[in-house]
Amino acid sequence: MAASAALVVSASLASCSTTHQPSRSTLGRSEVLELATWRASMDRVLASEPENDSAAGIGSGGGSLSAEPGDADVVAACNGALHVRFEISVNGSSRKSIDVQCGATATVRLMVPENGTLDVSIPDERSVLDAGQDGRTFWYIVASQR
Known part of the structure; x- marks a missing residue:
């Protein structure tokens, strides 16, 4: 089971990378590494179980993650701006x-x-308030069962 959970999370990262931010080909190598480091750090701190699905990105855009049926807590974090508004829909x-x-x-x-x-x-640039000088805002979101 742990192997399949790891595959789901890895697949989620790959699929989210192309849907919620510029494609990897438009990101510089350092941005790809910074995003991977940011996501790994947030997974360690915020994902209550290793199999919890998460999504991460740079700037506006979005992604999808799976969650087990029932009550779930969705935790969001960001870095590089003052404030970010996330919109979440279920199915x-x-x-x-x-x-x-x-x-x-x-x-x-x-x-x-x-x-x-x-x-x-993160619908558009207006959802990110006061991005830093370099304009990059890292975001992270995870769903975990209650």
């Missing part, structure tokens, strides 16, 4: 927002139905 509906002060975390509780998929987006 395409039940929209919720999480406002995160970067450097801290924010949590929202969701009910995830069978075969639940959480779609996460």
Whole structure:
């Protein structure tokens, strides 16, 4: 089971990388490494179980992650800006927002139905307040069962 969980998380990173940010070919090598380091750090700190699915990225965009059915806590974090607004939908509906002060975390509780998929987006640049001088904002989100 641990092997399949690792595969799911790895596949999630690969699929999210192309949907929520510029393609890897447009990211510099240092950005790819920084994103991988950011995600690994956040997984260690915020993912309550190794098999929890997570998504991470740079700037606006989005991604999807899977969650077990039932009550879930969705935890979001960011770095490189003052504030980021995440929009979350479950199976395409039940929209919720999480406002995160970067450097801290924010949590929202969701009910995830069978075969639940959480779609996460940072809709546009207006959702990122006061990005740093280099304009890069790293974001991270994870879902864990209650």
